[in-house]
Amino acid sequence: MTTVTLRRLRVTFGSWLIWLLGLAALAAVYVPLYRRYEAEGLFRAGPLPDGVSDVLGLANLGTPTGFLGATILGPLGLLVLVSAAITYGAGAVAGDEERGYLDLTVSRGVPRFWVYVGKALASGVSVVSLGAAFTAMVGWAVSAIDLPIVLTNVVATGMALTLLAILHASIALAVGAATGRGGLAKVVAGTIATAGFVVWALETSGARYSPYTWLLGGRPLETGVPWLGVLLTLAASLAAWFLGLVAFLSRDIGRWRVDSTSRP
Amino acid sequence: MTVLPPRGIPAGDVLVRVEDLTKTIGRRPVLSGVDLLVHGGEVAAVVGPHGSGKSTLLRVLVDLLRPSSGSVTLLGATSRRGARRRRSVGFLPAPVRFQPVGTVRSTLGYAARLSGAPVAPFRDLARRLGLDLRSRTAGLDVNGTQRLAIAVALGHRPRVALLDEPSTALDANDLSVLTDVLRELRDDGAAIVLASHRLDPFADLADHVTLLSQGTVALDGSASAMRRSLPTTAAVTFAASPPLADLATIDPGLEVNGHQVRLTVGPHPGRLLRLLAGHTIESIEMTTPSLSDALVEYYGEDDPLEGRSVIGDGP
Numbered sequence: 069m070t071t072v073t074l075r076r077l078r079v080t081f082g083s084w085l086i087w088l089l090g091l092a093a094l095a096a097v098y099v100p101l102y103r104r105y106e107a108e109g110l111f112r113a114g115p116l117p118d119g120v121s122d123v124l125g126l127a128n129l130g131t132p133t134g135f136l137g138a139t140i141l142g143p144l145g146l147l148v149l150v151s152a153a154i155t156y157g158a159g160a161v162a163g164d165e166e167r168g169y170l171d172l173t174v175s176r177g178v179p180r181f182w183v184y185v186g187k188a189l190a191s192g193v194s195v196v197s198l199g200a201a202f203t204a205m206v207g208w209a210v211s212a213i214d215l216p217i218v219l220t221n222v223v224a225t226g227m228a229l230t231l232l233a234i235l236h237a238s239i240a241l242a243v244g245a246a247t248g249r250g251g252l253a254k255v256v257a258g259t260i261a262t263a264g265f266v267v268w269a270l271e272t273s274g275a276r277y278s279p280y281t282w283l284l285g286g287r288p289l290e291t292g293v294p295w296l297g298v299l300l301t302l303a304a305s306l307a308a309w310f311l312g313l314v315a316f317l318s319r320d321i322g323r324w325r326v327d328s329t330s331r332p
Numbered sequence: 333m334t335v336l337p338p339r340g341i342p343a344g345d346v347l348v349r350v351e352d353l354t355k356t357i358g359r360r361p362v363l364s365g366v367d368l369l370v371h372g373g374e375v376a377a378v379v380g381p382h383g384s385g386k387s388t389l390l391r392v393l394v395d396l397l398r399p400s401s402g403s404v405t406l407l408g409a410t411s412r413r414g415a416r417r418r419r420s421v422g423f424l425p426a427p428v429r430f431q432p433v434g435t436v437r438s439t440l441g442y443a444a445r446l447s448g449a450p451v452a453p454f455r456d457l458a459r460r461l462g463l464d465l466r467s468r469t470a471g472l473d474v475n476g477t478q479r480l481a482i483a484v485a486l487g488h489r490p491r492v493a494l495l496d497e498p499s500t501a502l503d504a505n506d507l508s509v510l511t512d513v514l515r516e517l518r519d520d521g522a523a524i525v526l527a528s529h530r531l532d533p534f535a536d537l538a539d540h541v542t543l544l545s546q547g548t549v550a551l552d553g554s555a556s557a558m559r560r561s562l563p564t565t566a567a568v569t570f571a572a573s574p575p576l577a578d579l580a581t582i583d584p585g586l587e588v589n590g591h592q593v594r595l596t597v598g599p600h601p602g603r604l605l606r607l608l609a610g611h612t613i614e615s616i617e618m619t620t621p622s623l624s625d626a627l628v629e630y631y632g633e634d635d636p637l638e639g640r641s642v643i644g645d646g647p
Contacts, residue, residue, distance in 0.1 A: 176423070176443065177415055177420075177446065180415070323397065
């Protein structure tokens with residue numbers, strides 16, 4: 069398993085650096101923006117009607133927690149982290165399978181269980197390290213410009229975003245492991261991520277089932293770690309991971325390789 | 333030069349056993365009722381046109397594909413339960429691809445770690461195949477990739493080698509090295525399965541030939557028996573009129589061109605030679621096709637076997 073995990077981490081290191089740079093750029097740009105907007109008085113003349121601001125979560129844009137929660141520690145951070153997570157999850161099994169890289173690993177005596185666990189672990193390490201680095205960068209920027217936000221709440225929010233990323237990585241991993249199709253895994257996980265976010269943002273009747281509500285609904289930037297949400301999201305991630313494992317253990321690998329050349 | 337040291341595997345053990353294997357993909361049977369038995373110290377060639385099921389058979393053997401029915405045993409364990417035993421298996425897929433990171437050296441190191449084997453024999457084989465260990469994997473051409481794949485598949489001196497289209501993209505020198513390595517492995521007691529569109533250039537190495545067509549075994553037998561059964565064609569030029577009536581008893585379809593007669597004499601030309609006694613012969617030329625050419629002629633490159641006769645001791 070260690071060999072598979074380390075190999076996967078090495079292969080994805082380049083993309084990890086690019087995602088990290090993207091997150092660093094976000095933190096470097098958006099955290100200082102609050103002071104600039106505050107100085108320019110932009111928060112006093114909101115360009116959007118109240119109803120629209122509510123839907124987009126911009127109602128508290130004039131406060132530090134509201135600004136960060138509506139931007140970098142909200143949709144923007146989520147977009148990057150969840151996108152990275154879906155890419156890692158879909159690529160771990162299905163991506164390698166589609167490119168033919170899985171042949172060597174499975175044929176060389178690594179049990180499928182450990183192939184799956186090893187690749188899932190690598191995806192988890194990539195996503196968690198991105199989330200941790202992002203949280204640290206935002207926390208550092210918040211301290212540097214002396215925003216009145218409790219740092220442990222920044223950590224709590226970073227953890228919430230990272231857990232959402234982990235959940236969608238698990239979904240992408242599971243769909244990829246069950247089907248061997250990386251594109252399908254990205255579409256399914258991306259659709260679920262979008263639906264969950266919209267349901268939470270619009271506060272529809274199904275919002276209570278959205279992991280975004282579990283983790284971000286209680287405003288962790290102001291209230292700290294949403295422990296129940298953490299547990300629910302971890303359980304959902306584990307369930308997706310397990311379903312992917314069961315499917316991966318019982319199906320053909322690289323079936324398209326013979327399917328495309330075999331004759332009826 | 334022998335790089336691979338002996339490993340003391342008792343020759344004669346059944347290392348690959350496939351019984352009544354059926355594999356269906358979608359609703360389409362890709363393999364149907366396939367049997368294969370390969371002992372240690374034996375080379376089995378699985379030949380057939382594209383789409384005949386050769387790659388599917390190998391992929392079932394290494395548990396990439398699961399059998400629909402029948403049984404597959406590798407090194408004494410079913411493919412599904414014998415994951416750890418597959419560390420002693422070398423598999424060359426077709427087409428082969430490597431992750432475009434690192435060097436030849438690091439790729440060999442990865443293969444060695446997966447196999448739980450020392451990396452030195454992998455590197456030795458790679459050098460023997462003319463690979464530069466410092467080359468970037470992403471920069472290898474098709475030939476280099478195939479040579480690396482062979483080093484990865486055979487570097488740990490597997491007890492079972494399963495090679496799919498091993499001669500792909502190799503030049504004559506590479507083929508010579510590969511043939512030598514396979515011979516050494518066989519002599520060490522390994523079971524080798526070569527799946528190929530054509531039998532050559534491994535015709536001399538094969539102990540057993542299985543011809544697949546449309547997922548079924550169309551022909552199966554020992555390579556030596558097949559070679560013995562290959563028909564010889566004779567072109568005889570007589571000084572006078574040829575004894576056509578006598579010659580037609582050997583081959584009713586003989587061709588006559590003046591004093592020259594061309595006829596198929598079967599695997600045993602002795603009868604023709606006895607018949608020629610007493611006649612004045614200007615020249616006689618006898619040709620026997622290679623087993624590889626005979627098989628290709630038999631299955632017609634890409635065409636399925638329909639209405640063709642059977643060679644050798646096959647069904």
